Amino acid sequence: MSLCDMCGKDTNLVIALIEGTELKVCEGCAKFGKIIRRIQPEPTKKERKIIEKTKSDEKEEIIEVIVEDYNKKIKQAREKLSLDQKDFAKKINEKASLMHKIESGHFKPSINLARKIEKFLKIKLIEQQEIKDKNFNTTKSDAFTIGDILKKMR
Ligand SMILES: [Zn+2]
Known part of the structure; x- marks a missing residue:
């Protein structure tokens, strides 16, 4: 000063x-x-830190999830392009066995893979979801602690 x-x-x-x-x-x-x-x-260093922290907290409230009917969407879009699973897998550099698992609903693609498929098939597979219950993790660990206490009491 x-x-x-x-x-x-x-x-x-x-x-x-x-x-x-x-x-x-x-x-x-x-x-x-x-x-x-x-x-x-x-602005002091402390004030700047608070601003940065608020920004990152906002990011954490929205998560990306794969839509429920991803397998149907992929299959339909692929068939529209008259591609079989093998050809489609080749086009996006993935294994045909993996595409089979995904289309049969046995394997949920990662966000990165879903993005690749989205881009190629021009469909939407990723949804942005807001985390409504911010205290979910805290509640979970609290329950765990109570369980531990009960175990010790026995
Ligand atoms: Zn003065």
Whole structure:
């Protein structure tokens, strides 16, 4: 924090022209001259951290999930393009056996794989879901703790 050049007060300062000299002074002393510009106080490190934290918290509230009927959607879109599973797998650089598992609903593709399929078939497989119960994990671990206590009591 800088101090007023004239009275030494520790406060928000302004640059003022006083008797021909540029001085960093408080608002009170600035009255003796002419204010050139105000000094904007920089945000402190602590304030910046809070801003960053809020941003990342917002991100965590939305998760990407694969739609329930992904297998039907993939199969339909693939058949529209007159591709069999083998050809389709080749086009997106995946194993035909994997595509079979996915289309039969036995294997949920990863988000990355789903993105690749989405792009190729021009369909939508990924949904953005908001996490409604933010305390889900906390509740789970709390229950675990209670269980542990019960075990110890027995
Ligand atoms: Zn002053």
